[in-house]
Amino acid sequence: MTQNLTTAASVSDATTDRDNDAGKNSGWRRWWQPTLAVYTAPVILFVVVGIKLPSIFSKSGLLSVLVLAAVLGIACIGQTLAILIGGIDLSIPATIGLANVLVATLTLNHWSFPSICLVLFGLSIVIGVVNGVLSSLFNLHPLVVTLGTGSIITGGILEHTHGNTGGVVPHFIVDAVSPVGRSFGLPIPASVLIWLVLAVLVLLIERRTTIGRRIFALGANPTAAPLSLVNPVVTRIVVYTVGAISACISGVLLAGFSGGASADIGQPYLFSTITAVVVGGTALIGGRGGYGRTIAGAFITIEVQTLLIGLKVGVSMQQVFLGLIILALVATYGRERSVAQRI
């Protein structure tokens, strides 16, 4: 099995950063690799924002950007993995809304925070199993399955609460997403630390574990992957469960962010999670990319929004510029060779 996996994983290896050492390139191309562009883009963009709007370098400016990127970055974990296996997860906004409403309403009913986390963990497994099983066994496209799951979740929230989604948000959650929040005595909001820990975990799982290699193998070639003893059903269940868990964490953090709850609170995260993943350079067809790139994509997304707001660009024009910048970035480093061309 290990040998088979190695064969399948060779596809993923070929698709990650290592293939940037293609010897054919010369001159500036040797230095301006697409992967390098992905990771330098947020830095360059941040410098541009700083030159135009120096106040971004203030403590509150930096922490505001970090907190916003953290909430988005955590929600993107599931979207990245779903896209890596050649799928997509449209149930993320609904799952964010589910966690958001449950943490507020259950706290109002005197549930302890650990009990709420257990409930959310259980529900995440249910969501992951439903998404994974339906998109595997019935050969349904994940887009349809996750859209349906999301609709069921939102409908379930509204049916259960009769639209009365308000409640109480524990104060430590409010602190976790406040730019002036502290953790372990340090002036760093807990949401940023949570993102850091999760990012390290996801990157390790992606690159150093069997399930990580299975994810890339399944995305690179869904037909060949089962021949390499990759179980598509189990892999998809794991991916969509992780996606639901990450969406729940974002939903809980957003409860502190807005001081209230709403079933629709996750809606902006449908577009922004996909944007961050695509801008990061993870291929929508699967098998190529990774969460490291998505981290860069999340920073780019937040920085572009901040720049446009800072330049007092109107709301409608913000959408136009955001689209143009995304196209420009993807055109710059989204022209990597396909898997077939690399092997």
Added chain:
Amino acid sequence: MHNKRRMQLSLVSVIVAIAFGVAACSSSGTGGGSSSGDYTALSPGQAKPNAAQAAALQKYIPAALQKSADGYWNWMRLGPNPYADWTPPKAPWQFCYSSAYQGNSWRVEGLDVAKNLWNQLKTQNLVKGSLIVADANNSATQQATQVNNMVQQGCQVIFAMQPSSTGLCQAYSHAHAKGVLVISMETGTACTDDIQMDFAEYAAGATSAQWLVDQLHGTGNVVMCDGIPGVAASDTRQAAAEKVFKDNPGIKISSITSQWTASTGKSQMLQFLATHPEKVDGVWDGGTCAVPAYQALQQAGRPIPFITGFEGGCYWLAAVKESGKPSIGFPQSGGQVTYMAFQVALHMLAGQKMKGNMVLYPLPTIDQSNFDQYYKPSYTINSTCNAEPAGGEPVSADFFSQLFSGGNTPAKLTSPLLSLNSN
């Protein structure tokens, strides 16, 4: 030869399709009413009324209520009462409630109050059956179908809660033709077969903006936190505030948008503050943004400026109390909307007539002078309730006598609005 014939057939098909399309667009665009030309045009963002809009205001709105109708052209078409020749059915009536969406506590409160009001009428044997309720889940097509179904089910009055501005005109036209009274609540529409009812959105936006200008003595940096671009009510409030600020050149405005979602409002405000080191002297709220803006300013370590409110939520009252900074807002609950719609329906069912197709009612103001009448110590920044008018009624006693004439005395609701919500 065959190709030529096929091309001719294709051409005819295209022409027929275009003809159907034009007919359909023409029908929906004009509201399906035969006299749609009598109604003024929608003019979003227009600062002053054109001649036709000014004339319609004089013709169809009583002089005492014209102040509340200021800016109506931003989101409503004004014209003659489509139910001028309507013969109201005799009691007991079948009431129906079609909501575009029921997914938030504001909408839930609206429906809860509607059920309560219906029960009050039931005890007087004025309504029959049960209150038929439908939720369209934000789909105009679905809501149009539901309205059509309600007509078939024998509904005599249909309350449409925040329907889409367009897309339901054919359904309203069908209902109107069947003698069913349709009242669109909390929005204007492009249709001409319904009674359009809303609070004075434009006047409220202008009032809060003027309050801010007065607090700042006409000078300062103001952040406008707009609602959802493209939504008539949001654009109307924004247009009203912009006009006030432009009339005061000492006010420098910047804009963010909350999308009427607290978390988005806070994100946008944090990003604004991160990139704007200059002092923020005031924040104008176009809806759902006062508290997120307050939290963002607080967490960014900025001094708390004057922040206007809008919908008078209990969470806003708690934030005003906490900050100690004066503010302005309006008691504008979902329950208030349905209460006003029931009152309009009862007047029309009593045979009373109004000249126009539009009811725009003024909102009471919550400010420093009456803050304690609205605030309760139990309110927190997480409270989801809404303040109700301190006097118990959303409008003064003579509002309906100014709006309606003729007919009989309408049926009375036994409990005032204030007693229907237990905040």
